[in-house]
Amino acid sequence: MSMGVDSIAAMIDNTKNSAAAGSAATLKTSANGLSSESTEEELMTVCKDFASYFVEEVLKEVKENMTLNDDEDEDSSIGTLKDFHMDSAIEMIADEIVDQSGSSFTQQLFEQMKRNYGIADDVTA
Numbered sequence: 001m002s003m004g005v006d007s008i009a010a011m012i013d014n015t016k017n018s019a020a021a022g023s024a025a026t027l028k029t030s031a032n033g034l035s036s037e038s039t040e041e042e043l044m045t046v047c048k049d050f051a052s053y054f055v056e057e058v059l060k061e062v063k064e065n066m067t068l069n070d071d072e073d074e075d076s077s078i079g080t081l082k083d084f085h086m087d088s089a090i091e092m093i094a095d096e097i098v099d100q101s102g103s104s105f106t107q108q109l110f111e112q113m114k115r116n117y118g119i120a121d122d123v124t125a
Helices: 005-032 039-064 078-102 103-117
Strands: none
Touching: 005 039, 005 103, 039 078, 039 103
């Protein structure tokens, strides 16, 4: 059984699309799992995940707008492979941005969701 480059590119494209949909679905499931019974740690994790996802989507959009005409001479299978790896890099960069400088946004989101869900402050004795 032989696979052509176009078949591999199609598989990569499907994997990329499935991963993006899975990321959004996982985030939605995490957010739907929150309740007044949730801990502050669980809430903060969901807030950081959302902030990372948000930054990731913004970076992807910026990348698309900056490279709109750069790929005209490129083979589609090479472009798909490059996009797959670029998306992985963007995901890591988004996580770093949120970890290093996104604390204000994440904290505001955390405080608002904490009020909305009625989650009490964790008290340790």
